[in-house]
Amino acid sequence: MTRSVFIQLILLALVVLCFAALPFMTEGFYLTLAVNIALYVALCTAWTLFSGPTHLVSLATAAFFGVGIYATAIGVEYLPFPVVILLGGLAGAVFAAGVGAMTLRLSGVYFVIFTLGLAELARQLVTYFQTKIFGSIGLFVLTDHSEGDLFHYLLALIVVIFVTGWLIGRSRLGFAMRVIGNDELVARHFGIEVARSKIILFVISGAFIAMAGAIMAPRYAYVEPASAFNSTMSFLVVIMALLGGTRRLWGPLVGVVPFTIIADLISAYFPEHINIIIGLGFLLIVYLLKDGVSGILLKALGSNRLTRAQGAKP
Amino acid sequence: MTRPILQIEGLRKVFGGLVAVNDVSFSVAEGELLGLIGPNGSGKTTTMNLISGALPATAGTIRLDGSPITGLTAAAISRAGVARTFQLVRILPGMSAVENVIAGGVYSRAGRWGPEAETRARELLARVGMEGRSDLPLSAMTYIDQKRVELARALAADPRLLLLDEWLAGLNPAELQMAISLIRSIHAEGMTIIMVEHVMDAIRSLCGRCVVMNSGVRIGEGATADVLADPQVMAAYLGED
Amino acid sequence: MTILVTGILLGGTYALIALGLTLQYGVARIMNLSNGETLVAACFAAWLLFTAGGINPLWGLLIIAPLGFIANGAIYLGLLRPLVRRASSQGMLEVDSILATFGLLFLFQGLMHLAFGGAYFNYQFLAVPFDFLGGSYALNRVTAFFAAVIIALALYLFLYRTRIGTAVRAVAVDPDAARLVAIDVGRIAAFAFALGGAITASGGVLLSTFYTFNASMGAVFVMKALIIVIMGGVGDVRGAAIAALILGVMETLVASLIDPGLTLAATYGLFIVILLFRPQGLFGGAKG
Ligand SMILES: Nc1ncnc2c1ncn2[C@@H]1O[C@H](COP(=O)(O)OP(=O)(O)OP(=O)(O)O)[C@@H](O)[C@H]1O
Ligand SMILES: [Mg+2]
Numbered sequence: 001m002t003r004s005v006f007i008q009l010i011l012l013a014l015v016v017l018c019f020a021a022l023p024f025m026t027e028g029f030y031l032t033l034a035v036n037i038a039l040y041v042a043l044c045t046a047w048t049l050f051s052g053p054t055h056l057v058s059l060a061t062a063a064f065f066g067v068g069i070y071a072t073a074i075g076v077e078y079l080p081f082p083v084v085i086l087l088g089g090l091a092g093a094v095f096a097a098g099v100g101a102m103t104l105r106l107s108g109v110y111f112v113i114f115t116l117g118l119a120e121l122a123r124q125l126v127t128y129f130q131t132k133i134f135g136s137i138g139l140f141v142l143t144d145h146s147e148g149d150l151f152h153y154l155l156a157l158i159v160v161i162f163v164t165g166w167l168i169g170r171s172r173l174g175f176a177m178r179v180i181g182n183d184e185l186v187a188r189h190f191g192i193e194v195a196r197s198k199i200i201l202f203v204i205s206g207a208f209i210a211m212a213g214a215i216m217a218p219r220y221a222y223v224e225p226a227s228a229f230n231s232t233m234s235f236l237v238v239i240m241a242l243l244g245g246t247r248r249l250w251g252p253l254v255g256v257v258p259f260t261i262i263a264d265l266i267s268a269y270f271p272e273h274i275n276i277i278i279g280l281g282f283l284l285i286v287y288l289l290k291d292g293v294s295g296i297l298l299k300a301l302g303s304n305r306l307t308r309a310q311g312a313k314p
Numbered sequence: 315m316t317r318p319i320l321q322i323e324g325l326r327k328v329f330g331g332l333v334a335v336n337d338v339s340f341s342v343a344e345g346e347l348l349g350l351i352g353p354n355g356s357g358k359t360t361t362m363n364l365i366s367g368a369l370p371a372t373a374g375t376i377r378l379d380g381s382p383i384t385g386l387t388a389a390a391i392s393r394a395g396v397a398r399t400f401q402l403v404r405i406l407p408g409m410s411a412v413e414n415v416i417a418g419g420v421y422s423r424a425g426r427w428g429p430e431a432e433t434r435a436r437e438l439l440a441r442v443g444m445e446g447r448s449d450l451p452l453s454a455m456t457y458i459d460q461k462r463v464e465l466a467r468a469l470a471a472d473p474r475l476l477l478l479d480e481w482l483a484g485l486n487p488a489e490l491q492m493a494i495s496l497i498r499s500i501h502a503e504g505m506t507i508i509m510v511e512h513v514m515d516a517i518r519s520l521c522g523r524c525v526v527m528n529s530g531v532r533i534g535e536g537a538t539a540d541v542l543a544d545p546q547v548m549a550a551y552l553g554e555d
Numbered sequence: 556m557t558i559l560v561t562g563i564l565l566g567g568t569y570a571l572i573a574l575g576l577t578l579q580y581g582v583a584r585i586m587n588l589s590n591g592e593t594l595v596a597a598c599f600a601a602w603l604l605f606t607a608g609g610i611n612p613l614w615g616l617l618i619i620a621p622l623g624f625i626a627n628g629a630i631y632l633g634l635l636r637p638l639v640r641r642a643s644s645q646g647m648l649e650v651d652s653i654l655a656t657f658g659l660l661f662l663f664q665g666l667m668h669l670a671f672g673g674a675y676f677n678y679q680f681l682a683v684p685f686d687f688l689g690g691s692y693a694l695n696r697v698t699a700f701f702a703a704v705i706i707a708l709a710l711y712l713f714l715y716r717t718r719i720g721t722a723v724r725a726v727a728v729d730p731d732a733a734r735l736v737a738i739d740v741g742r743i744a745a746f747a748f749a750l751g752g753a754i755t756a757s758g759g760v761l762l763s764t765f766y767t768f769n770a771s772m773g774a775v776f777v778m779k780a781l782i783i784v785i786m787g788g789v790g791d792v793r794g795a796a797i798a799a800l801i802l803g804v805m806e807t808l809v810a811s812l813i814d815p816g817l818t819l820a821a822t823y824g825l826f827i828v829i830l831l832f833r834p835q836g837l838f839g840g841a842k843g
Contacts, residue, residue, distance in 0.1 A: 055650055102827060106834050108646070109586060110785065112653060114826065116588075117778040121823050124816055172420055172427055179417045182406035189366060190471060191392040191421030231774075235661070242654070272669060279662030286638070286655045 019155055031147050035219075037260045038154040039212060043233075044241040044252035045161050046208035049168065050201045051238075052246035053177035056108050059234040060099060062119035064092045064206045066229035068213025070126070073139040073223040081143065085153070085214040092210020093203045100199035115234075123229035130225070138224035145218045153215045161208050165249045168204075173197060232274070236263060239281040243289065319344045319506050320365070320475055325374035327360050327530075334360040336530035337374070342475070342508060347501045349521035349538060350510045353551055357530040358510040359401055362477050365508075366398045367391040378475065395423045395474035399464045399481050401510075405452050411463050412448040415439055418470035426470070438466040442496060458489050469500070476500075478509040482516050494519060514542070526550070557690040558807050564692065566803025567700035568762050570707055570796045572776060573783035575755030579627075581727045581790025582747035584645070585635055585652045589659035590780060591773030593623055593752050595667060597759025598676070598768040605678050612680055613702060616760050620753045627752020630659065631745050639744075660774060667770040677767040699761040706757050707796055714792060723747050727790040755780075775819065782826045788836025798837060801825070 043061060051058050071088030072081075079087070099118065103111040130136065168174040176197050180187045187194055213228075220227060236259075244255025259281070267274050318341040327335040335357045342348050350358050363369040365376055367388035376384045383391050397418065406414050415435035419426040426434055439448045442462040455463065461481060468476055482493050494516050501507055501520070511517050517524065517538060524541045526534035528550040534541045541547055572594055579587045600619045604610040610618075638655060642648035681695040714720035725733040726743045734740050762768065783802055787794025802825060809821035829837070 055646065057650065057653055102830050106830065108649065110830060110834065112586075113778065113781045113785070114830070116781075117775070117819060117823065120775065121819055124818075124820050128814055128817055128820075175417070175420060178409065179406060182408050183404055185368070186400075186404050186406060186417070188388040189368065189392055189398060190418050190467070191389050191423070193387075193389050193421075235657070238654075238657075273665065275661045275665030275668060277665075279658045279660070279665055282654050282658030282661065286651055286658065 016155065016159055031151065033261065033264060035147055035151050035154065036264060037257055038151055038158065039216060040237065040240055040256045040260050041253055042154055042158050042161060042212045043209055043237045044244065044256050045158065045165065045249065046205050046212070047237050048241050048246045048249070048252050049161070049165050049208070050198075050205035051241070052251075053174075053181050054108075054198055054201065055181065056104075056111050056198075057238060058115050058202070058205075059112065059231075059238065060096070060115040060118050060206065061209055061234040061237045062229055062231050063115075063122045063234075064095065064209035065213035065216075065233060066119065066122055066126075066225075067091050067095055068210035068215075069217040069220065069223055069228040070139075071210065072214045072217035073141045073220075073228075076141060076143055076217070081145065081153075085211050088214030089207040089211040092213075093207040095210070096203045096206025097199065099206075100202040104198045104202065105195040119229040119231045119234060123225040126225040126229070138222050141217050141221055141223055143218040147219075150215060150219065154212070157208065157211055157215060162249060164204065164208075168201075169249065173200065177201065232278070235278050239278060239285065242285045243281065317344060318342060319379055320508075321375075321377040321380075322361075322365075323375050323377075325361065325364060325376065326372045327357075327364055327369065328372045333530050335364065335371075335527075338527065338530075338532045339374075340525045340532065340535060342506060345501075345504050345506055346523065347497075347507045347509065347521050349517045349524040350508055350527065351512070351517060351524055352527035352533075355529075356527040356550075358527055359479055360530075361527070362398065362479050362508070362510060365391075365475075366396055366477060389421070392422045392471060395472070396477065397422065397468040397471035397473035397475075398477035399461070399468055399479060401479040401483075403457070403460045403464055405455070405460050405463055407452045409452075410448070411439060411444060411450045411455065411459075412436060414463050415448075415466045415470050418467035419472070422471035423474070424470060424472035431470075435466070435470055438469050439463070441469070442466045443492065458485060458493075461485075461493075465496075474506060476505055476507045478507060478511075480510055480512065482511055482513045490516070518542070557692075558811050559804060560690055560692060561696070561811075562804030562807035563800055564696045564700040564803070565807060566800035567703035567707075568758055568766075569779065569783060569803050570799035571703045571758030571761065572755050573780040573787070573795045573799050574707060574710060574792060575751040575753070575758060576777070576780045577784045577787065577790055577792065577795045578723075578747045578751035578754065580784060582723055583631065583635075583744040583751075584648065584730075585631075585639075585748065586649065586656065586781070587748075587751075588653060588656040588777055589630075589663060589773075590656075590751075590755055591775070591777035592660055592663035592667070593627060593755045594759035594762065594776055595768060595770060595773045596626075596663065597623060597756040598763035598766075599667065599671060599770075600756075601760040601763040602676055602678055605680060612760050612764050613698070616702070616757055619760050620757045623756025623759075624749045624753035628745060628749030630752075631748040634659070635748070636741075636745070639741075660777070664771055664773055671770050673769060673771065675767045675769045676763075678763070680764045693765055695765040699764050702761055703758070706754065707792075710754060711792060719743075719746070723750075778819075779822055782822055782829075785834075786825070786829050786837055791836065794836055 047058060047061060068088035071091050072084050075084040075087055099114065103114045176187065176192045179192060180194055180197060184194055217223065240255040240259045241252040242255070243259055244253060245251035263274070263277070266277055320342040322341065323339045325335055325338045338361060350361065352358055360369065364371045367383070367386055367390070371384055374384065375382050378394050378396065383394055386394070406417060409417065412432065412435050415438055416431045419431055419434065436448050439445070442465050444459065444462050444466070450459070465481065482490060485493055490513070497507070497520060509521065521538050523536065524538045525532060526541055526547050533550060534544050534547045576587065576590050579585055579590065597619050600622070601612045601615045604615045604618065605612055634655060635652060638651045639648060642651060681698055684691045685694040685697050714724055722733070722738045722743050725738055726740050730740050779802065783795055783798045786798035786801070802822065805821050805825055806818045809817050
């Protein structure tokens, strides 16, 4: 490990420690907002692990998130919370592997369409089985975890996601993804298993998203399919990640913070308008911000050092 | 003739109603430099695509060193030891020259990664005449540079069989001389090569043996001088062009 | 038997919606995820005309379909054509158009939600029973089905018997080859996109005569339409029609035999089977 990497690591650790102190300093509205921001940072970064290098717009976020919520709802009575979170991640991974194996071998269109209705499908299936088998539509999640605890878990998850992303960026898998992003035909001709690489990334990304769901479950107290599998979340994640830019690991961060605040305000004061905001968000990305805010920032700084370090297609 | 590294039997490819490759058979000996020639649209590139696994064959078998590779994916064939260049150059646009070459060796037969892969990539770039220009982005490369990088990338895979699809096309006379001697020296080191080419001088000076295709059918095979003197082959070229 | 007929009747309307989408996707090469909003808007327009103006939805078609044509044409020329122009590859256009039409989906959905709220709407048009082969069906469903068949046939004749129709099919098969024979690909794409909008709008009008609709159902319908398009083979008009009937029957079967809450699951079931066994579409040959 070189010296500059070491210094960067120490700096990062300090930043994380500062954030970890946050719940001890604030509560109520701001803590809730902080948890929301942390949640979307985790979701968007996990989303970008897959969708950044593959350029495939995944709308499966809400489905994986719901799987995680259910993992906690079912398991937390019997097992310690951290174990449940890991199991949630495992469930998300298995789910992602199934979806990926069916769609990622074919052209990207199939994948987008398949994920488009996935949360809704999960909602219908879970509703059906819950009412048929258990006779009730919801589950209680009774834990004594405070918002502050959730924040700490999320922070830990974010660190894990970033470290994973960083490692992938330096690995053969990350390099393979760059080649695929540049030219799939060349990738296949030099031994890269394109579908398998995509599926692996999708599984990693899905596992992290499900873990975020598992962490957030205590907030729901009473879990029912309609709240656990909420498609809007999938779209919010896409917008925030793209607003921030997906070409660097830290790109989504830049989009999440402002957009979460805006979305929170709007859903508090003008709940009717959230879809219009989402719509405008998408249009803004396509027509004005091709590279996301982080791309514009980097351009303004005249630096492409970080672009090269990252796994995504420059 | 030493033992064949590549054996093709009854190879066939149909696109809709068009038979692009029609029951073609030939084989290539280890260390041989075989020319695959024929007029435009005769099925040469398609044959290369079938060997490299870019397209699935409709019928027939291809064996690499005795074991069948028909039906394998392009990735698996690459790991088995086939590497190629493309008729329309395909450089990875977002990567530097050296990254392009590294990409050739990471997952293919060579399986090289890390500093070792980079060293090897720089060696190969020097070998193809890109000494000191390893970090060029695509935008700074001329056409011949791109062709060089593509060749280096294929060599980085440590192939047992190298497929060159019109690698000499579009070069000016000086570049052509240099390119011909480069191929000759790679062959001299023992590389087995199939080259598709329209530049007859290059075929004459490089290839000991040729296979000629016309409208998907193999119409000739043998020592280059004999094949080129064959009236049927000459008719094919004159008739089509 | 009743289920089969009900399913086929429903499938007729699905077919129109999917035909609209397959024209847009197959010819203009834009996967229009906001297509469902055209459908919903047409439902509301038909409802308005009927309740406020007393206009029979079948006459309403004559107003709403041209409006659908104009609106979709305008969207294509104003918003999507710039994306087509700037795209350096098909993959890039795909991502851009998915994101842009997502934006439109949400924007229109949000606007319609503002205008009409989240409630479900319906109106009474030909809500009388119609007896056929021992079963009893709502006359509005039967009418909608036959209207759909007529429109689909007209589209088919247009595509296969006229010059413009042939040009549209040529662009669908191979835009580059079409360009070589002096077809103005850009204009044909815009035309097909607008025409697709008109067809989908017609589907919406017919749907509204027998279906309870609301402002936010567009996304589910576009999902169904996409699956039909893929099942039938992209750009394949006949394939889409048959796939729509299959989906209609399948949904009706699951809804009446298992649980009405599982219709989407049925759609997915079908989709998964297609993905696993015939990703090139039901009727497509094996492509290289
Ligand atoms: N993917 C494809 N789909 C349909 N037809 C194809 C495809 N690839 C090649 N063909 C057709 O197959 C025939 C043989 O083409 P091929 O590219 O193999 O010729 P070639 O000998 O390499 O010609 P050239 O010297 O011009 O490169 C041509 O008629 C071509 O149009
Ligand atoms: Mg060729």
